[in-house]
Amino acid sequence: MTTGTLNELRSALRSQAEPGIRAQHMRVLRPADGDELLGVRVPVMRDLARRYPKLPPADVDVLLHSRVHEERFVGLLVLAEQARRARGADLKALVDFYLARTDCVDNWDLVDCSAHLVLGPWLLDGAPLAVLDELAASPRLWDRRIAVLATLALIRAGRFEPTLHLALTLRRDPEPLIHKAVGWMLREIGRRDRQMMLxxxxxxxxxxxxxxxxxxxxxxPPDQRARYVKRR
Known part of the structure; x- marks a missing residue:
């Protein structure tokens, strides 16, 4: 059963749909069969999520299981906002909620807007890093990308080893979206410690x-980059 608050959020989301943005997102996201794209700009969805930080778990669950792509996106942003504010057992409960629903996180933008923001605070709080290995070993592409993107929170805290470990673990992954994610995280390390990345x-x-x-x-620099790419 949906609540009035959830219905308000859904209505607000649909009211911001733009046909031109929908066409752009169709090209970039390539949604799965059965998915519906509304065409809502990301800043609009972020603003909506900030307006509903206390959305109850049952309503977040409804959003995550929606076939409307933007509803899943907003649901993940709400979860990320809740994780930002949570501590201790409350944070662990949100992480468990997220990990139990990674099948709903089924496109690269959904991973990238949530993994480091939901799992990141928990990992920084001393959670076992074995969860990253478990995700990296998953047959699901999106679970493996979650593992990689979750390390962004660690990188920002100056902890690079988990990312480097996953870069080697996933070096033979068959999916280009994993290769891109690993390269992105290595670049983030390089922005903070170029010599370590090199x-x-x-x-x-x-x-x-x-x-x-x-x-x-x-x-x-272009000449230095060219040498690395050519050597590979």
């Missing part, structure tokens, strides 16, 4: 996918 690339370049190297080196 040392990692120098040590493991033959084993890393070319796409990972291309993404990791985007911020390097």
């Amino acid at each position: 040392t990692f690339l120098d040590q493991h370049l033959p084993d890393l996918p070319r796409l990972t190297v291309r993404y990791a080196t985007e911020h390097l």
Whole structure:
């Protein structure tokens, strides 16, 4: 049963739909069969999520199981906002809620808007990093991407080893979206400690996918980047 608050959120979301944005999102997201795209801008969805930070779990669950892509997106943003405010057992409950519903996190934008914001605070609070290995071993592409993106919170806190570990664990992954995600996280390390990223690339370049190297080196001077990409 949906609540009045949830119905308000859904109505507000639909009122912001734009045909032009929908066409753009169709090209970029390539939604699965059965998914509905409204065409709502991301800043609008972020603003909506901030307006409903106390949405109860049952309503968040309804959003996450919706076939409307933007409803899942907003549901994840609400969950991320709740995780930002939570501590201790409350935070763990939100993480468990998220991990039990990763089948609803089924596109790259849904992963990227939620993994580091929901799992990140929990990992920074001392949670076992084994959960990242479990996700990385999943047959689901999106679980593996969640593992990689969750480490962004650790990178921002100056903890790089979990990302480097996953970069090696997933180096033979068949999915380009994993290669891109790993390269992106390596680039984030490089923004904070360029020498660490370069040392990692120098040590493991033959084993890393070319796409990972291309993404990791985007911020390097063109001549230096070209040398790494060419060597790969």
